[in-house]
Structures are given as structure tokens and as C-alpha cells.
Amino acid sequence: MIIELDSLDDSRLVDYTSLTDVALRKSLEAERGLYMAEGDKVIARAVNAGHTPRSFIMSKRWLEPLQPIIEQATGNSDGGDVPVYVASEELIEELTGFHVHRGALAAMNRPHLPELESFIGSHSSARRIVVLENLVNHTNVGAVFRSMAALGFDAVLLTDSASDPLYRRAVRVSMGTVFQVPWTRIENWPRSMQVLKDNGWITASLALRNDALTLDEFAQLPEVNAPDSKVALILGTEGDGLSNATIAHSDHAVVIPMAGEVDSLNVAAAGAVAAWELRLR
Ligand SMILES: C[S@@+](CC[C@H](N)C(=O)[O-])C[C@H]1O[C@@H](n2cnc3c(N)ncnc32)[C@H](O)[C@@H]1O
Structure with a gap:
């Protein structure tokens, strides 16, 4: 009316x-x-x-x-x-x-958001996903969605305190891809990472660690390079990065080596670089 x-x-x-x-x-x-x-x-x-x-x-x-x-x-x-x-x-x-x-x-x-198990079950052909651990900035959340859509990633998982992809700033920055890329919230993170592992996902924490594999080394691992590999990239919050528990639970820590005495990339930029390197080809 x-x-x-x-x-x-x-x-x-x-x-x-x-x-x-x-x-x-x-x-x-x-x-x-x-x-x-x-x-x-x-x-x-x-x-x-x-x-x-x-x-x-x-x-x-x-x-x-x-x-x-x-x-x-x-x-x-x-x-x-x-x-x-x-x-x-x-x-x-x-x-x-x-x-x-x-x-x-x-x-x-708001659309109903399925629990992790049923989300994974209903996207059984997915091969590349990204997990956003407590990202606070709506611009970064929107930018990650845009990159993941553009680089062929299948889904985005957000920990329960990550910012809302449906907030107007996130929607705008994502260029509407928050309506295109499937996503849901995950509870009990990082314990729930086990659900991903049990379903065959290789979990990779993007982290600035001296003992991490470089992104090139990780991409060349036989299990990552295998034609049917399933890779979950995990990105950390803007200030503190990933929690130690998340890094410890994941299969690998992966670093993008930095030049020019720069500490780190913006989280959405790091996600885009890693998504490109790990794209299906
Ligand atoms: C701005 S960074 C956080 C920096 C934080 N001081 C740290 O030590 O992790 C936010 C997120 O982006 C990702 N990131 C940024 N630069 C990275 C790099 N060079 N290698 C791997 N991950 C990176 C990581 O997931 C990180 O948690």
C-alpha cells in the first residue's frame, strides 16, 4: 500500500x-x-x-x-x-x-543464517573460502567480499563479532557482492574450525609470524596444489591480527613477505593477494 x-x-x-x-x-x-x-x-x-x-x-x-x-x-x-x-x-x-x-x-x-555444518553441507562443491576473525571495519568487510567475488572464492564465514556485511557502508564498498557471495556467521570460533577440518578443509591462518610458510611455499604444497583441494584462508582483525589460539588450531600459518620496512598489509589487501595466489586454475 x-x-x-x-x-x-x-x-x-x-x-x-x-x-x-x-x-x-x-x-x-x-x-x-x-x-x-x-x-x-x-x-x-x-x-x-x-x-x-x-x-x-x-x-x-x-x-x-x-x-x-x-x-x-x-x-x-x-x-x-x-x-x-x-x-x-x-x-x-x-x-x-x-x-x-x-x-x-x-x-x-534479515536472511536466515545457517549454522556452519549445514552451510558447509549445502556448499559441498566449494573449494575456496575465507574466514574473517572479528574484523571491525565495515569498509574492510565490504572490500573482502568484493575481492572474493572477483577472484572466484565460494563463500565467506564471519566470526560472531565481525562487522555486519549488511551494514550500508559494507554493502556499498562490496559493490553489492554481499548479496552474491554466500556467507554465514560461525560460533565458538576457533573451536569450530574443527568442523572445517573434519570436512576436508585445509585451514591457513594469514599471520605475520617468523615461522610461517610464505604464501608461495604454501601455494606449492602438494595438498594445496591438488586439483580437488579445499582451502580456508583465515584473516585477522585490523589491530591485533589473529588470536594465538586460531593460529595454533589451523593447519598452517602463512605470511606474505613484506618489503620496504612495512609491517603489514591492510587486511582486505592481504586477503586479495592470497586469494589471487590460491585461485583455482
Ligand atoms: C593489519 S593486519 C594485523 C596486523 C597485526 N599487528 C598482526 O601482527 O597480525 C590484519 C590481518 O591482515 C592479514 N595480513 C596483513 N598483512 C599480512 C601479511 N604480510 N602476511 C600475512 N597476513 C597478513 C592478517 O590476517 C592479519 O591478521
Whole structure:
């Protein structure tokens, strides 16, 4: 149903408030099982990925271009039971607290995230995956997704305190690949690494250790080079890197040798370099 708004005095708009406070927004969205899709292209990608909208809000000029997507998502060009709020850009900005990219937002129901065992089971042909241990920065999370999509990786696993791939900054930096690359959360990390090992995954911690194999050495190991090898790359958090427990549990520690007295690469850059070296060929 299309609802034209001329004031913000509508309790159903609560999903769209307080969006600028990252922490609040995160907890509110997690609690309600929502995330915000911003702009026509992201909304279309989210709908094409099978995610369902709880409501839309947009300025009038976006209503017509978005109608095919609204119809695809709800079965009805006016949204059917799903509210489609139409308001001025100023009112939308007042409501959300930020300038809404391309004048449209959708409050989307979060997709169900399967547990690790069933995720691995339903991606049995996967050969290359990456694990993100507690990455805090949404830009890095988005950048990793983009690289993994581009370099042919099959999936991304995020430890439970890693940042949300569906946060608007992560979605934008990922160029929408968070809707393309399968992903889920993993609990009890690093103990749950055993699930990967039990399913034939070679686990490789990317870590700045003197005793680590270089990336070249690792890529040339017969078991990694084997045509049916399954490799899980593990990337560590921006500040402290991987925990000792993770490195100790994994099959190998792997380092990308650094030149020019540079300590380390940005985590997303390290992931891209390693993903290229370990690509299937
Ligand atoms: C910015 S680094 C963290 C640096 C941290 N001081 C450390 O010693 O690990 C974030 C993550 O990127 C990856 N990384 C960055 N540079 C790397 C390199 N040269 N070799 C292997 N992994 C690297 C690692 O997974 C690391 O945990």
C-alpha cells in the first residue's frame, strides 16, 4: 500500500529512526532482524537475492522506477500489504538523520543464517573460502567480499563479532557482492574450525609470524596444489591480527613477505593477494 507522508508522526516509521548511531542501529536491527537497503540498485540486488522487504520509503520521483522491484518483492506494484512510504527528500533525511543515496530505502528482513555444518553441507562443491576473525571495519568487510567475488572464492564465514556485511557502508564498498557471495556467521570460533577440518578443509591462518610458510611455499604444497583441494584462508582483525589460539588450531600459518620496512598489509589487501595466489586454475 502506498502511504504519502507529510509528517513523521507515524509510529510505523520507527524502523527508519536513529540510523546514524552505528551501535544503536546495529543492535536495533539485529533485535528486529532488519537491515537497511539504500538506493534502487541495492534494493534490487537484495530482492533478487530473495530477501523480503518489511517496508519501503522513497521520494516521489523514485516510485515509478522502483515499481517493478516492489512488484517482484511483494507481488503487487503498490506493495500490497507492505507499506511503501512516499515523502519529500527533506522529510526522509529528517527521519533517518542522513542523506539517503538515490532517494530510496527499504527496511529488509534479515536472511536466515545457517549454522556452519549445514552451510558447509549445502556448499559441498566449494573449494575456496575465507574466514574473517572479528574484523571491525565495515569498509574492510565490504572490500573482502568484493575481492572474493572477483577472484572466484565460494563463500565467506564471519566470526560472531565481525562487522555486519549488511551494514550500508559494507554493502556499498562490496559493490553489492554481499548479496552474491554466500556467507554465514560461525560460533565458538576457533573451536569450530574443527568442523572445517573434519570436512576436508585445509585451514591457513594469514599471520605475520617468523615461522610461517610464505604464501608461495604454501601455494606449492602438494595438498594445496591438488586439483580437488579445499582451502580456508583465515584473516585477522585490523589491530591485533589473529588470536594465538586460531593460529595454533589451523593447519598452517602463512605470511606474505613484506618489503620496504612495512609491517603489514591492510587486511582486505592481504586477503586479495592470497586469494589471487590460491585461485583455482
Ligand atoms: C593489519 S593486519 C594485523 C596486523 C597485526 N599487528 C598482526 O601482527 O597480525 C590484519 C590481518 O591482515 C592479514 N595480513 C596483513 N598483512 C599480512 C601479511 N604480510 N602476511 C600475512 N597476513 C597478513 C592478517 O590476517 C592479519 O591478521
